[in-house]
Amino acid sequence: MITQTKATIYLSDKRGCTQQDWFRSYHTFNSGVYFEESRKPFGNLREFNDDTLKGGCTVSKYSEEHSCVLLMPVVGTLNYSAETATGAIEPGQVAVISLPKQTRLDITNPYQEELINFLQIRLSVPDTDGPSGIVEFDLDAQHGNRIPFLPAFASIGKYKGRGEDVLFVKDAADSGVFVFVLEGAFEVQNRLLHPRDGLALWHVSEVEYEALSNDAIILLLQVKL
Known part of the structure; x- marks a missing residue:
């Protein structure tokens, strides 16, 4: 017997997109951009972004609430800097960053020519005492x-x-x-x-x-x- 569960599928080609000549971000949820249909956050999962950043460039993200941010490189190394953490990670690593309300996270592509691709995942949390650091797999x-x-x-x-x-x-x-x-x-x-x-x-x-x-x-x- 197959039990059908309540679910929503988010197709890759239906994601919202923010694009400039140096940065492109596909958003599974609204994340401040317009969609063909409403895409509200899923529980405390506020953002799930699939980002590509040009060589030598930095993109900044601001947190409007206490957040736990996961950065996961898919292609290439990235550098990150926030009030609570600074570091560099490569594929096979995840940076877990506790981000206080009204603070900034900077993500930098350390290469001069190559693009990098990474996932940026943000969850709302009641405070910033959650886990932080770099996890390897x-x-x-x-x-x-x-x-x-x-x-x-x-x-x-x-x-x-x-x-x-x-x-x-x-x-x-x-x-x-x-x-x-x-x-x-x-x-x-x-x-x-x-x-x-x-x-x-x-x-x-x-x-x-x-x-x-x-x-x-x-x-x-x-x-x-």
């Missing part, structure tokens, strides 16, 4: 397994075709799960997702998924509703 060394890089909150995995897994959700009554496909294709809770597609799921106790291509990469975030 190795998708190739743990191929076929989901890697929790923030326990009980965020995980990532790389799978061969027909590789399957299940995410068990804590506090399902008050939680949702946001799924984002970085590479390849997946079937998630009986829904087909392609590269850079997202899926929001409400009040699920478990999330089943299967890779439909080799070296497919999936990111899962548990959010507060």
Whole structure:
């Protein structure tokens, strides 16, 4: 018996876009830009942006509320600087930054010519005492397994075709799960997702998924509703 869960699919080609000659950002949620349809935040997940930045350039983000920001490089190294943290990260690392209200985060491409691509994920939090620092993971060394890089909150995995897994959700009554496909294709809770597609799921106790291509990469975030 297949149980149909409440869900919203965010197709990659339906995302909002902010673009200049030095910076491009695809927004899964509104993030201050206009959409063909309303895209409200999903629980405390306020932004999920897929950003590309030109060499030698810096983009600044301002936080209007206490936030936890995750920076995840996909292509290239990035430098970041905020009131609470400064550093450099590359693919295989995630910067977790506690950002106080009304403060700025600067993200810089250290290369002169090459573009970089990264995910910028922002969650609202009641205060800025949450986790911070740099988390590392190795998708190739743990191929076929989901890697929790923030326990009980965020995980990532790389799978061969027909590789399957299940995410068990804590506090399902008050939680949702946001799924984002970085590479390849997946079937998630009986829904087909392609590269850079997202899926929001409400009040699920478990999330089943299967890779439909080799070296497919999936990111899962548990959010507060």
